[in-house]
Amino acid sequence: MFFDCMALAIGLYASVMAKWSHTPTYTYGYGRYEVISGFVNAVFLIVIGTFIFGEAVGRIFNPPELHSYVSMP
Secondary structure, eight states: HHHHHHHHOOOOOOHHHHOOOOOOOTTTTTTHHHHHHHHHHHHHHHHHHHHHHHHHHEEEEEEHHHOOOOOOO
C-alpha cells in the first residue's frame, strides 16, 4: 500500500511539474519529469513483484502449517 500511495503522489507531482514553463536551465521545460516518474514507478513495481515472487517460492519449498478448528466426530 505504501508503494501504491507513493506512486500516486509521484505521478501527481510530476504532472504538476510538467505544466511549469521552461527556464534557462531547463530549456525544454519540466516535461521530462513525467518520464522519470514513470521510471520510478516501474522500479517500485519491479521491487514489489520480486518480493511477491520470493514469498511464493518460499511458500512452495516451505509451506505454512494450516490449523483447522473443525472437530471430527
